Amino acid sequence: xxxxxxxxxxxxxxxxxxxxERSAELRAKLAANSEAVAYFEQLRRTMEAVDAVPQLDMxxxxxxxxxxxxxxxxxxxxxxxxxxxxxxxxxxxxxxxGYAGIFAIGIVFGVLVYSSISYDRSRGNAQGDNSxxxxxxxxLSPGGSFTETASxxxxxxxxxxxxxxxxxxRAVLADVSLDSPGAIDxxxxxxxxxxxxxxxxxxxxxxxxxxxxxxxTRVAQTGSSRCLLLFSREGPAETALTISVYSAxxxxxxxxxxxxxxx
Amino acid sequence: xxxxxxxxxxxxxxxxxxxxxxxxxxxYQKPIYNLALRVVRDPEDAEDIVQTVFIKAYEKxxxxxxxxxxxxxxYRIAVNESINFSKQRKRLDEYESGVTAVNSLTxxxxxxxxxxxxxxxxxxxxxxxxxxxxxxxxxxxxxxxQEIGDILQIPEKTVKSRLFTARxxxxxxxxxxxxxxx
Numbered sequence: 001x002x003x004x005x006x007x008x009x010x011x012x013x014x015x016x017x018x019x020x021e022r023s024a025e026l027r028a029k030l031a032a033n034s035e036a037v038a039y040f041e042q043l044r045r046t047m048e049a050v051d052a053v054p055q056l057d058m059x060x061x062x063x064x065x066x067x068x069x070x071x072x073x074x075x076x077x078x079x080x081x082x083x084x085x086x087x088x089x090x091x092x093x094x095x096x097x098g099y100a101g102i103f104a105i106g107i108v109f110g111v112l113v114y115s116s117i118s119y120d121r122s123r124g125n126a127q128g129d130n131s132x133x134x135x136x137x138x139x140l141s142p143g144g145s146f147t148e149t150a151s152x153x154x155x156x157x158x159x160x161x162x163x164x165x166x167x168x169x170r171a172v173l174a175d176v177s178l179d180s181p182g183a184i185d186x187x188x189x190x191x192x193x194x195x196x197x198x199x200x201x202x203x204x205x206x207x208x209x210x211x212x213x214x215x216x217t218r219v220a221q222t223g224s225s226r227c228l229l230l231f232s233r234e235g236p237a238e239t240a241l242t243i244s245v246y247s248a249x250x251x252x253x254x255x256x257x258x259x260x261x262x263x
Numbered sequence: 264x265x266x267x268x269x270x271x272x273x274x275x276x277x278x279x280x281x282x283x284x285x286x287x288x289x290x291y292q293k294p295i296y297n298l299a300l301r302v303v304r305d306p307e308d309a310e311d312i313v314q315t316v317f318i319k320a321y322e323k324x325x326x327x328x329x330x331x332x333x334x335x336x337x338y339r340i341a342v343n344e345s346i347n348f349s350k351q352r353k354r355l356d357e358y359e360s361g362v363t364a365v366n367s368l369t370x371x372x373x374x375x376x377x378x379x380x381x382x383x384x385x386x387x388x389x390x391x392x393x394x395x396x397x398x399x400x401x402x403x404x405x406x407x408x409q410e411i412g413d414i415l416q417i418p419e420k421t422v423k424s425r426l427f428t429a430r431x432x433x434x435x436x437x438x439x440x441x442x443x444x445x
Contacts, residue, residue: 007427007431008423008427011423011426011427011430015401042434042438043430043431043434046430046433046434046437047402047430049379049383049437050383050387050398050402050433051402052379052380053379053380053383053384053403054380055293055294055297055403056296056297056300056306057293058292058293058296058310058313059306059310062292062296062310062313063288063289063292065310065314066288066292066313066314066317067285067288069314069317069318070284070288070317070318070321071318071321071322072281072284072321073281074321074322075276075277075278075279075324075325148270166271173271175274203275203278203279203280204278204279226278228275
């Protein structure tokens, strides 16, 4: 019967978790114990055999079946038209309809989505030029390595919400979520020599990007909304964004977010 | 790193972007399928589990704590579904048939890779669920002791204890079945 502590050392060694001094300790113990050497070798072979078993691919068509089974439409849609499309999709079980049905739904859904985008463009929303914000995020950060680096709560009178910064090596994503009973404007300011605005998307509610210039973008909103603003970095620099909220042209909140400013 | 990109996807999904959730499905369906497969040992059952996991994940997304790791959260759902599925199918019966299956293997075939994989899979299925899960999460999902502890909601010390015992038991099963050459 081997000492349980020795067995633990063997396991940790095979997991690559033993520091050098403890690894040396294990080797010294093994050198004096042939039974332990045999056990260690069997354990190593067992782990190699287990690790050699490959991951299996899912059966063909599985992804489509999984996606068609998800009751999409539960969460807020981007636009009223999009919401209707999502509810239609939720009501229809594509798995039962077969490929002909799926194709027909795709045509209808495509028309609805096109209508939705046109609707946003007609309101002056910048989404039209940056409709695939998520794709842009993927391009700017191929590994998807966005990290939340700062956030601030907004509590000013009847306006409440939160602003979060997510950063990668090449991009910064500002997530602005504000609830307001009336009309407000908010402005995101930044150093134009460090950042350039690549995308703006209204994820929830109604907003209009009323102006955008180097170093500043102004948004008007009524009610509750959530917006994402994607910036690409112009060079290595410490990110700082200033969020200013105005009600009836009066500044009611202002804060500068830097990576160390999480609350 | 992957956790933060997942958090962005969850945020987008909660805001109504269904494509974000589709990205999560594509990212995690294969590891979850393999996790379920190692637990229930039936490809069709594993596929059903994957489907259930993503439906539940989508429906419960609002309860996901975004300060935590998404993969731990969805793996936890997958583990629970796999365990529930095993119970429903009365896997004790499979346990018995699994013993028979392993015992009936001939040593001559043990060199064949595919056969070896199947034998190891069957050997893993002979382990008690507690041991099986830590072994699968460690060896097939490359998780740390801490991550396994988060998913199974057990202390790291217990993870190590179960893992080392699982390896010992698996070693004994494989030796008994003549798979020393692996």
